[in-house]
Structure formats: structure tokens, C-alpha cells
Amino acid sequence: MSKPLESDHGAQVGPGPAISRAEVQLRAQGLRLTPVRRRTLEILLEASGAIGAYDVLARLAADGFGSQPPVAYRALDFLVEHGLAHRLRRINAFTACSHPGETHHAAFLICRICRRVDELHAGHLRQMLVQDAHAAGFAVERTSLEASGLCADCQGQDVSDEGVE
């Protein structure tokens, strides 16, 4: 209902390059990076790691956007749908895409301590899976290729993985 005021989240210097590029890319497809969507993308980009839909929602609400789950899920789904973000099923969270614009299939390395995500190009992995599936008579539509473990920074913290999946 309310029109969000000038965002103070480092906005004085204008939108980051990632945001600008996203806008250009979307306009070229006849799509719009509306305020909620733009702010949602900013939130993902500002985050140090993957974040959950409800974390995104809380930030959106704090910025004057709607406070009900569909507000966040719609924006997140839009970004995922159009290649600007990814959904991580292992941890029910979202992260900004590292290679927006490029058509790509990715695999994700998710640190279980800091939740930072590294996005690998995984066209070859996916292709193998698609072919194995095809040999089994299965027509692949979507894939999830995700690993959890420890990022370089978090290794050597001797944190047990007992009970972690």
C-alpha cells in the first residue's frame, strides 16, 4: 500500500551493476523489474549466503512492502524463473545467480556453517544425468545438483558433521 521511500541500502550511488544488468535483461524480454522484485534481488545480492523466503519477507516488510508470504514467494519465484536467482532445495533457501544472463545449468556448493553458496557450471554433469535418465526412459525437465559441506573459509573449524545432512 505504501510507496517505499528512497531506499537507503547503499542506494546513494545508484543501483549496483548487477541490478542494472538485470533490468536491461528483463526489459529485453518484455519483463519488468518492479520495486518489490528489484528490492528482492538487492536483498539476495546483499546477503552473504543463501537466505530463506521468510528472511527476505522480513526485509521487504521492513522496507514498506507487503508482509505476507506471497509477497516474497512471488518475487523470488519470478527471479528464479528468469534466471536471476536460484532456489536451493537442500536448505529451503534462495541465492542470487552468479551468472545472470547466461543460459546455464549450475551445481551448488552450500556451506553448512556460513551458508555461502558457490555456483559451478554444471552443463556436463547435467548432460550426463539427462543421458543416463534417457537411457532409463525418463525425460528430464528439471534438475537439482547440490552439495553441502564446508567452504574454504569454514574448513579447519573442526565442527562435527554429526547429524547433519
Place this chain on the structure above:
Amino acid sequence: MSKPLESDHGAQVGPGPAISRAEVQLRAQGLRLTPVRRRTLEILLEASGAIGAYDVLARLAADGFGSQPPVAYRALDFLVEHGLAHRLRRINAFTACSHPGETHHAAFLICRICRRVDELHAGHLRQMLVQDAHAAGFAVERTSLEASGLCADCQGQDVSDEGVE
């Protein structure tokens, strides 16, 4: 109409071979296939496809076991932990392992229509991912390799995949 000596979940004829093997395997590891766990495994084996924890729970409760979520989650976690079942993160569901006993890394082909699951051996896929991760300084602990799409039976039913992930 009914075969009087055969019970509804096949109990009169003794446990299925999968159950017997599971029991042997667990005992060899000093673990127990308790009644809830056994019934949970049976439920997964009887299911035609992946099923959710709450579906499992409802069946357990109907058989006289506890009716609260931890009853199902504990049994499912135990089975997953010991290689008798798998958790499918794309659809928040569980399925009996097709290759119990064998140490293996699998990829899963999940039909979005009938929810049947095909389990592929994916040691090579996983190894590639682990190596790519290692090259990026990431130490993999767990992986999820899942695809959704259409199984052989469900192809040709011209069911749109719009809005499906």
C-alpha cells in the same frame, strides 16, 4: 473375494525379502529394525512412489503407532541414515532404497505425475561434482542429485509442465 490367510499388508506370508535383508544387514551393524522402523520401511516399499512424512505418519498411526510427527521422522531418518531409504529434497518426500546394503551414491529421477522414483547409480556423477568442488576449495559432505520430469509410463500424456519446477 478375499484370500483369508493373506493379510492386508502381506504379513501372514512373512516379511518380504527386502525386509528380511534389511533386518540382517542392521543386526550385523548392531542396529535394530524395531516395529516402527520395520513398518515404516514396509510402508515405503508398498508405496508406488515417493511419499511424504505425514503420509507415512498417518499409516503408522492407523497401525497403532504414535501419531505425532517425530514418530515418522525418527523412523525415516533412521532408515535414511542407514541406507535403507532416501530423502528427496525436491519434493520433500521419502522412498525406499533400490539397492540397500550396497554402499552407493545415487541420483534420483522423480516423475512429477506419478511420483515414482528411479534410482540411478551415480558414483561417477558424484565424483565429478566432488572433484569440481575440491578444485574450488570446497569439501563436499553430502550431495543431492535429483531430476524431475516424466517417467516412461507418464510420457505422452501431454500434461503441461507450466508452473512446475
Place this chain on the structure above:
DNA sequence: AATTGACATGTAATAATATTACCATTAAAT
């Protein structure tokens, strides 16, 4: 300018999935 229609946003309510905490019971070990 008014009408239309597609898209976008907002809310309330509810559904679906999962965990924590605590206690009782049972099986194993001493």
C-alpha cells in the same frame, strides 16, 4: 477520456513440512 484486460501487489487464512522439549518405556550391559 474512458474502457478494457493483463499483470502486479496486498491481505487473510490455511496447508504442509519439520523440530524441540520432555517424559515413559524398553532393551542392553554391568
Place this chain on the structure above:
DNA sequence: ATTTAATGGTAATATTATTACATGTCAATT
């Protein structure tokens, strides 16, 4: 028999996600 660890039960709560419906925005057409 006593102790201990593992298991199972329940209540309460947390977390994640969807449905349904009303309102608002905007650009194309009349």
C-alpha cells in the same frame, strides 16, 4: 538387580509454502 542407553510417545511450536480473493497499476484500444 541395577544401571544405562536407546527407543517411542506426546504436546507444543517452528518453519516453509500455498490458496483464495480483493485491490491497484498500467498500457493498449475504443
